[in-house]
Amino acid sequence: MAEVIRMPKMSDTMEEGVIAAWLKKEGDKVSAGDILAEVETDKATMELEAFEDGILLYIGIKDGDSVPVDGVIAIIGKKGENIDALLKDLASGSSAKKSTEEEKAVSSDTDTAKKESKSEEEIDVSSIKANIITMPKMSDTMLEGTIANWLKKKGDKISSGDILAEVETDKATMELEAFEDGELLYIGVEEGGSVPVNAVIAIVGEKGADIETLLKAHRNKKSDESEKEEKIEPTSTTPKAEVIAENKSEEVGGSDAERLFVSPLARKMAEEKGYNLSKIKGSGENGRIVKKDIEEFTPQVAPKVGEAKQVRQKDESAATWIASPIAAGEEKFEEVDVSQMRKVIAKRLAESKYTAPHFYLTMEIDMDKAIAARQSINELSPVKVSFNDIVIKAAAAALRQHPKVNASWRGDKIRFNQHIHIGVAVAVEEGLLVPVVRFADQKSLSTIASEVKVLGGKAKNKQLQPSDWEGNTFTISNLGMFGIEDFTAIINPPDACIMAVGAIKKMPVVRNDELTIGNVMKVTLSCDHRAVDGAVGSAFLQTFKYLLEDPVRILI
Numbered sequence: 001m002a003e004v005i006r007m008p009k010m011s012d013t014m015e016e017g018v019i020a021a022w023l024k025k026e027g028d029k030v031s032a033g034d035i036l037a038e039v040e041t042d043k044a045t046m047e048l049e050a051f052e053d054g055i056l057l058y059i060g061i062k063d064g065d066s067v068p069v070d071g072v073i074a075i076i077g078k079k080g081e082n083i084d085a086l087l088k089d090l091a092s093g094s095s096a097k098k099s100t101e102e103e104k105a106v107s108s109d110t111d112t113a114k115k116e117s118k119s120e121e122e123i124d125v126s127s128i129k130a131n132i133i134t135m136p137k138m139s140d141t142m143l144e145g146t147i148a149n150w151l152k153k154k155g156d157k158i159s160s161g162d163i164l165a166e167v168e169t170d171k172a173t174m175e176l177e178a179f180e181d182g183e184l185l186y187i188g189v190e191e192g193g194s195v196p197v198n199a200v201i202a203i204v205g206e207k208g209a210d211i212e213t214l215l216k217a218h219r220n221k222k223s224d225e226s227e228k229e230e231k232i233e234p235t236s237t238t239p240k241a242e243v244i245a246e247n248k249s250e251e252v253g254g255s256d257a258e259r260l261f262v263s264p265l266a267r268k269m270a271e272e273k274g275y276n277l278s279k280i281k282g283s284g285e286n287g288r289i290v291k292k293d294i295e296e297f298t299p300q301v302a303p304k305v306g307e308a309k310q311v312r313q314k315d316e317s318a319a320t321w322i323a324s325p326i327a328a329g330e331e332k333f334e335e336v337d338v339s340q341m342r343k344v345i346a347k348r349l350a351e352s353k354y355t356a357p358h359f360y361l362t363m364e365i366d367m368d369k370a371i372a373a374r375q376s377i378n379e380l381s382p383v384k385v386s387f388n389d390i391v392i393k394a395a396a397a398a399l400r401q402h403p404k405v406n407a408s409w410r411g412d413k414i415r416f417n418q419h420i421h422i423g424v425a426v427a428v429e430e431g432l433l434v435p436v437v438r439f440a441d442q443k444s445l446s447t448i449a450s451e452v453k454v455l456g457g458k459a460k461n462k463q464l465q466p467s468d469w470e471g472n473t474f475t476i477s478n479l480g481m482f483g484i485e486d487f488t489a490i491i492n493p494p495d496a497c498i499m500a501v502g503a504i505k506k507m508p509v510v511r512n513d514e515l516t517i518g519n520v521m522k523v524t525l526s527c528d529h530r531a532v533d534g535a536v537g538s539a540f541l542q543t544f545k546y547l548l549e550d551p552v553r554i555l556i
Helices: 084-107 109-122 211-230 240-246 264-273 291-296 340-355 368-380 387-401 445-460 534-548 551-555
Strands: 003-006 016-022 035-040 045-049 054-059 066-068 072-077 130-134 144-150 163-168 173-177 182-187 194-196 200-205 308-314 319-325 358-366 407-409 414-416 422-424 426-428 431-433 474-478 497-511 514-528
Touching: 035 072, 072 084, 130 182, 130 211, 144 291, 163 200, 182 211, 200 211, 264 291, 340 431, 358 534, 368 387, 368 514, 368 551, 387 422, 387 445, 387 474, 387 497, 387 534, 387 551, 422 445, 426 445, 497 534, 514 534, 534 551
Parallel strands: 422 474, 474 497
Antiparallel strands: 003 072, 016 035, 016 066, 035 045, 054 072, 130 200, 144 163, 144 194, 163 173, 182 200, 308 319, 358 514, 407 414, 426 431, 497 514
C-alpha cells in the first residue's frame, strides 16, 4: 500500500518548509534511511528521510516551493501501483478540511479573538528570555517519541546546532537538535520516558528565566487549542489500528488474536538478543511491543555453564542422542560517545559520497627510479624526504598541466582553481584531519617535507588552526605506510578529486620484453563526475605516472 510523505515538523516554531533540493526523482527506487530531499526550515536546512522501501511514485512539491507542516510532499509505493484514487482523496480531503476550517473561522472568530485576548492578558511571556522545546513530529506517522538518551543535562550551556537528545520514534532513532543558544533550564522528560508530539521536552534560555510562567502559558495555549479542536469535526476517520499496521507491524501466528504489533527498534533488539517475540507482553497501544518491553523481558534461565544439552542426531540406521557441551563464552561490548570531530567527519563524508557521483581510475606506477631519487635527495636535504612528499610534489606538477582536475563543483558553476593547495590526510585518534600544503607546485621537496611534518605534528596534538586545514583544491590519502596495496577514498569537499596512494610492492614486471622484479605502487583517483570526466582524470594520471617514474622531470 502506498505511503503518503508529509512535511514533518522539524522544529518547535516551524510552520512550513521549503524543498531546497530533491535528491531523488519520480521513479527512483527508495530504501528506508535514504535521504529524499533537503528541507529549509525557519532555523536550518535539514534532511528528509524515507522510512519505507519502495518506488518514489509522486512528488508534489518542486525545488524551491514551500509547503505547510503536514502538507503532502510525496508518495512512496510499489512499482506500477495506481495512486490516482489516493491523489483524488488527498485533494478532496484537503479541500474539505480547508472549507471546514474556513467555516469554523467565520462562525467563531469573535469568541476565538476574545479567548486569545484573555490568555494574553492573563500571562505575558514576552519578557521571558527562554524558549520551550517540544517533541517534534519526526515522521509522517509519528504520534509520540521516547527520549532514548539525553546528551545534555540541566544547567549545561547550549549552542545552536548542539544535539540535545536521541529520540526513538516509531520508525527510527533520531537526534534532537537545539536551534537556540542559552542554558538548558528545564528537562521535562526523563530518559526512557515517552511523550506525544508537541509535548514539552525542555526549555533553553537565559539563566534565571521564569520557566514556571512560561510552562503555565504553554499549558493555557494548549488548552485553548484543544477546545477549538473539539468543535471541529475530523475529516479523516482512520482508526489507530491502521496507523499501527502502517508502521511495519509484525504478524506472529495465524489468527487475529495471535497477531503481535512490534516497533522496528523492538524487533531489531529482539533479534539481536535472540528473544521470541511471542513470549513478550507488549505495553504499547494494542499490545504493541516497544523498546522498554525488550529491555525488561527476562527469558527463561539457560542451563549453567558446563551442563550438557541433548542434541538428537540421526544416521541412516538409527536415532542416537549425543551430549553437547554448552559454550562458555561471554558476549561483551563497549559503547563510547561519538566525538564532535567524528560527527563532523561522518556528516561531511556522507554528504560527499551521496551527492557527488564518484568514479575511480587506478594505475600502476614503476617506483624504481623514485626510490633511487629519494635516496640521493636525502643525502643532501636538510630534512628527510618521504615518498609521500615526492607524491605531493608530482601531483602538484601534474595539476599545473591539468587544471580541470584542480576544480570543485559549485552547483550551477564549476570552479577551476589557478592555485594549487594539496590536502594531506592525517590519521589522528578521533578520526581524520586534512591539513593543507599551500602553493605546493611552487615549493621544493625539502620545504614540502618540512611543512608536512609540522602540520602532521600539529594535527596529532590538536593544534591545527582553521588556516591550516582550509582551502584545499586537491587531496592525497596515503595508506602505503600501513601496508595497504590499493584502496578507494571518498572525495574531500570542496575538491573534485582525491588520490588514494598504496604501498610500494615488489612484484614481477616486464621490461624490454623480459620478466624481472620491480617496485610497483598503485594509485586510485576518485573523481566527482559532475566536474571531472574520465578522459580528463585519465590524462592527469598519465602525467602523474610520467613524472613519478622519473622524478627529475618534476624539477623541469
